[in-house]
Amino acid sequence: MSETQNKSSWWTAGRVLVLGLVGVIIVLGLILIISAVSKSDETTAGPERVNALANSDNECVVCHERNTPGIVQQYGYSTMAAANVECQDCHEVEEGYPGAEEHEGTFILASPTTAMCEQCHTAEVKEFYASRHSLPAFVAYNGADTLPEDLLAQYEAIPEGTYNPDRSRNALFNMEGPAITRFACQVCHSIGRPAPDGSVGRCQTCHLRHTFSLEQVRKPETCNACHIGPDHPQWEIYQESPHGIAYAVDGDNWNWDAEAGTLGVTDFPAPTCATCHMSGFGDAATTHDVGERLTWYLFAPISARRPAWQDNQVRMQKVCLECHNDTFVTDFYSDADAATESVNDIVQESRDLVQPLKDNGLLTDAPFDEPFDFIFFNLWHHWGRTAKFGAWMQGPDYTQWHGAYEMLNAMAELREIVAEKMEAAGLTEAATMEDATADTGASE
Template sequence: MGGLLLLVQGGFLGAAQAAVDKAPKTLSETSKECVACHKKKTPGIVQHWGGSKHYRANVGCYECHKADAKDKDAFIHDGKKTKVHISIIVSPKDCAQCHEQENAEFAASHHSKAGRILGSLDNLLAEVVEGNNGMVTAGFPEGVSAAAVNGCWQCHGSQVKVLKDGELDPATWPNTGIGRINPDGSEGSCTACHARHRFSVAQARNPENCGKCHLGPDHPQKEIYDESKHGIQFYANKDKMNLDRPKWVVGEDYDAAPTCATCHMSATPKQPVTHDVGMRISWNNRPPVSVRPEKADAKMGLPGKDVPWDDRREAMKDVCTNCHNGDYVDAFYTQYDGLVTLYNEKFAKPGLALMALTKPLLKPAKFSNRIDFVWFELWHHEGRRARHAASMMGPDYTHWHGTYELAKNFYSEFIPELEELVREGEHSGDAAKQQAAKALQAKIDEVLNSRDHRWYLNKMDPQEAAQRKKAAEEFKARYK
């Protein structure tokens, strides 16, 4: 358990003194005024707040929404008797007044940096390939893509633009994207998981809470969870989960099933809660080739760069061993690592090498070539599905939605497209393209003649072919 100790000593899971030590004795006069008005105008908000821990702690509207007159998004609320400045957005910096440790952990996580997708390859798709500049607002006089505004930004977060008098540009607000870039410079949105104004802990612990973003063709964790034994156990025993308990320690307060929160964030008898969801993950399966998480953290300048993957794995194993024995958990990780290695070595690394050689033969604009889409979906969709599903014990998504789709498209789409590029280059009359086509063909030959792919050329090793024939005959004999 040395990894757990390292995490605690490193400050990722250790105790920290909150900026506000005590809750107010009574609700402030300003918040009382807010409540009196909003009971008439937006009664649902008041009811939600009335069911929250904030209400019981005398933390009201003003305590969260108060602002300094110098804040970019500050304004004086119309109709207030006491002229105070407030802001619409409650940022992680605001929440840190009371939740200092949670904010520090979240700020160190990949979740808080999700807004950095802006300008990435994914956003090129939403802004240009799928969209246009047809949505014009005050903050975007030259226009912005409605596909990005309503799609990518709602999960990853927008960069909120402030207009005059604290008004927020409608292209960037409303937005609860988990990596939202706020007017005060903070990154993130606590309400991405802790929906206002009830901030229900039970809701945050439910798998559906994560499903707002973690589903779909490229990261279907919610669907994977639903098909896994963990998900089956959860839905069959949800009434035994004690989701609304203040203390929620696996093995003590519940044992029916784990949720997303159990594995990635919540307390065990040996670990406290953490809001850095990467501290128990031992592979980063987001990029074309899976990498260890400390490498990804270093690239983003996160403190997790100093936490080795095997320490993080020990932290996750600590969660698992509240219900499974050590041999079971070790065997699971053998299976998972095997799938990641298979994907990396058979498809991802050769695919990247082949794509690098296509550049001189392609039209220069990204996604103006068919092979751009084929390769993107190979790693970004099928490859991710297989890897994520293996990590969560979802067999159907590992195989039929993952490695099957990956292999089918590698051999029936990717390789033929590469061969077509070779033919076009050879007949182009352009010496540079002809040379590029020759280099690409050599790499195709190298890849297809490798141990992983030579079956495609009908060059399977005779011994392996004989073994497969024998196994098939035995199967038929067994089930005549």
């Protein structure tokens, strides 16, 4: 082997080594960069936030870092922690405070009440109290009878709160019993449940602890905890609406953390539930009164306009007008008003249809004890309401196949039941004909 040969093979080996090292360094560098980037995305509250409790010597924090580290971690990244709001501010109370538990030499509430938030957030609490999310949501399944006098007065003073045209579902509450309803009606309707200290509602049903993040509460999934299912499918409707599609495909790029009251079209190119019903958006002011922008009582069997509907409508339309033009919004409202009235007509027709059964005592007194009761109830409670919600929130499949179509189907079933019951009671067709229901009941 010659020397030159030897030199060149060393040279080649050296080059391979150096190139290999460079390659390894590049790969390692890339891995570092990628992991740094994905770490900064990982933090709960956006890359710019820091854990405000990282060096805290607060005694609750120090001990809870050991036994409930998740809570301390989440709270550490919240804006409230950054503003020096402490565990004690929400949890600590005087001895003897309703619901207080002794804990590590002090007294705490395991579940902070609205009164605790109210110390610092009076405006939000006041608006929340004026809404159907407060006492009306509780009264919906519980009734008003057991409310103490002061809460009864508070309930009765809520402007659009005492309107409850139909309480037939309270029978279901009793039939199912507390073992079931504790996991059903009571979970959703606890949003307005009074606490032992006399304050009302649970802010934490929307503001999931302990991040209390604007991003979380502005996202529609927050509302879908309750606004879902056959009788109030607002979540499903939103998903098929152009607004929901914009959210699903592009929501990752929206400016979720924008300070409350400053939101506008540059932050959100399409609205979420919160944008239309609560957020300050463009010219519309932020509100915790979710009824403040509503024109109709859509949840009712036959919808009536709300007492303050003109003002409410102006407030909702302010939101739409940030993205749509005036004619578009006015036309949309008159079309959706007409759809609401058409659904009202079908529900009225179903009532007229079954009136002869009531007049002739052909219905049992017990609620929900025969198929008739379920069909009659579903017609408005599921299908009628769904048709209206679909029209107002851009869900054509819900207006059509889960709404109007199901109403027609229920009408056909009711017609058959009415005719059978009348016949079995020996009541002639002529008797039925005399009623206003001639065109609906007689042909079967």
